[in-house]
Amino acid sequence: MPVTDFTVAEKYKYQNGFGSYFETEAVEGALPIGANNPQKPPYGLYNEKLSGTAFTAPRAENQQSWLQRILPASAHAPFEPREANTFDTNPGVHNREKWHQIPNQLRWDPFDMDETVDWVHSLHLVAGAGDPTMKTGLGIFIFAAGKDMDPREAFYSADGDFLIVPQHGVLDIQTELGKILVRPNEICVIPRGIRYRVNLPEGPVRGYILELYQGHFELPGLGPIGSNGLANARDFQAPVAYFDEDTENEYTLLAKFSGHLFAAKQNHTPFDVVAWHGNYYPYKYDLGRFNTIGSISYDHPDPSIFTVLTAQSDHEGTAIADFVIFPPRWLVAEGTFRPPWYHRNTMSEFMGLIGGQYDAKTGGGFQPAGASLHNVMSAHGPDASTHDKASNADLKPAKVGEGSMAFMFESCLMVGVTEWGLKKCAKVQDDYNAESWEPLKPHFKRPSPAQIPHGSKKQ
Ligand SMILES: O=C(O)Cc1cc(O)ccc1O
Numbered sequence: 001m002p003v004t005d006f007t008v009a010e011k012y013k014y015q016n017g018f019g020s021y022f023e024t025e026a027v028e029g030a031l032p033i034g035a036n037n038p039q040k041p042p043y044g045l046y047n048e049k050l051s052g053t054a055f056t057a058p059r060a061e062n063q064q065s066w067l068q069r070i071l072p073a074s075a076h077a078p079f080e081p082r083e084a085n086t087f088d089t090n091p092g093v094h095n096r097e098k099w100h101q102i103p104n105q106l107r108w109d110p111f112d113m114d115e116t117v118d119w120v121h122s123l124h125l126v127a128g129a130g131d132p133t134m135k136t137g138l139g140i141f142i143f144a145a146g147k148d149m150d151p152r153e154a155f156y157s158a159d160g161d162f163l164i165v166p167q168h169g170v171l172d173i174q175t176e177l178g179k180i181l182v183r184p185n186e187i188c189v190i191p192r193g194i195r196y197r198v199n200l201p202e203g204p205v206r207g208y209i210l211e212l213y214q215g216h217f218e219l220p221g222l223g224p225i226g227s228n229g230l231a232n233a234r235d236f237q238a239p240v241a242y243f244d245e246d247t248e249n250e251y252t253l254l255a256k257f258s259g260h261l262f263a264a265k266q267n268h269t270p271f272d273v274v275a276w277h278g279n280y281y282p283y284k285y286d287l288g289r290f291n292t293i294g295s296i297s298y299d300h301p302d303p304s305i306f307t308v309l310t311a312q313s314d315h316e317g318t319a320i321a322d323f324v325i326f327p328p329r330w331l332v333a334e335g336t337f338r339p340p341w342y343h344r345n346t347m348s349e350f351m352g353l354i355g356g357q358y359d360a361k362t363g364g365g366f367q368p369a370g371a372s373l374h375n376v377m378s379a380h381g382p383d384a385s386t387h388d389k390a391s392n393a394d395l396k397p398a399k400v401g402e403g404s405m406a407f408m409f410e411s412c413l414m415v416g417v418t419e420w421g422l423k424k425c426a427k428v429q430d431d432y433n434a435e436s437w438e439p440l441k442p443h444f445k446r447p448s449p450a451q452i453p454h455g456s457k458k459q
């Protein structure tokens with residue numbers, strides 16, 4: 001069920017639609033009419049373009065917004081490196097950190113809360129591929145924070161778009177373009193460059209982030225499903241313009257740039273956008289609104305039917321990142337082994353669990369706030385206890401995943417694991433294979449020799 005049903009009063013106002021062209025004014029008349037660069041913009045504001053794609057990107061892909069603000073984003077002192085020895089989320093490039101490329105199936109126990117840090121310092125890169133300096137690939141982060149960001153700080157990532165999946169706690173996000181409240185079972189996307197500040201109104205938070213170093217997320221094509229279904233465009237919500245007015249106090253702008261942290265001072269608030277229009281903006285989506293589609297005859301379909309958002313590579317149908325969910329749903333397939341099949345995938349699969357239990361792993365080792373990684377061609381599938389139950393189940397219609405939400409970041413890229421992800425976090429389970437697949441028993445019943453025309457030898 002949706003988190004944001006009609007009975008829950010929302011703290012902030014939104015405008016609805018995915019990829020829509022929005023206009024929003026916190027002060028009526030702040031957007032110039034019929035021009036982007038009038039000699040004298042309304043109310044003495046500055047206008048500023050924020051480009052999310054190359055100027056010359058095809059019209060259908062082009063993303064940008066025009067911001068009407070009290071002072072331009074460039075009005076700050078030069079950036080200085082901050083925490084250069086500790087803040088590095090771009091392994092390989094600066095040689096302090098390196099990727100571990102390993103074929104093992106990996107599973108992590110729930111990641112710890114950390115109440116001592118704010119949003120910026122809560123970001124732990126666990127896995128990824130590519131390089132933000134080349135605008136290729138993705139980074140997968142775990143976040144765990146217990147402190148509000150300083151009210152005089154704003155953060156942005158020049159490296160990519162953040163797809164944020166909270167698992168615990170509430171994120172109150174003030175962005176340049178307005179405010180968004182994000183709770184578990186909701187997600188939000190903060191595109192590259194947008195400045196924001198995260199408050200934690202209900203205490204500690206924890207969750208997952210996919211940072212997309214190339215392109216942007218879009219809704220998957222629906223093919224024969226038709227014009228509605230899966231995540232519907234109107235359920236995506238963008239903030240309305242909201243601004244602070246402060247040109248007296250000192251603020252710090254924090255930038256994540258090639259995985260490193262930089263800081264610059266400025267003597268005015270970064271949150272001074274009075275109005276904006278465009279199609280480059282942060283947005284949120286309530287996973288409870290996903291219209292889940294599945295087999296109503298037989299067989300287990302590909303999980304692509306559960307794709308919420310996709311970011312395509314240059315090869316259509318092959319994603320740099322798919323965000324896929326496994327919501328509560330009815331399984332009715334007849335004569336079918338209903339959980340996921342055993343498989344090896346040319347794509348890599350990183351999974352997390354927001355709450356409840358995932359129907360492919362009923363053995364107990366895949367827990368909320370934990371994770372798993374099945375890399376390119378790393379074999380996986382239901383654990384032995386799930387196989388046993390599902391092979392003998394009475395195939396009545398059954399609701400799976402009640403109160404549960406698992407998700408997958410699926411990528412065509414082989415993902416490496418960081419030193420933190422493999423060792424420092426101390427959450428990798430050493431009994432994943434032993435618990436999941438090694439206990440599987442052969443059930444092969446050898447037919448009579450006449451039934452095996454080409455022969456085979458029993459050892
Ligand atoms: O491995 C997993 O649990 C994810 C998954 C689910 C599914 O229903 C089919 C394929 C797949 O990779």
Ligand SMILES: [Fe+2]
Nearest residue numbers: 343349374380
């Ligand atoms: Fe899989």
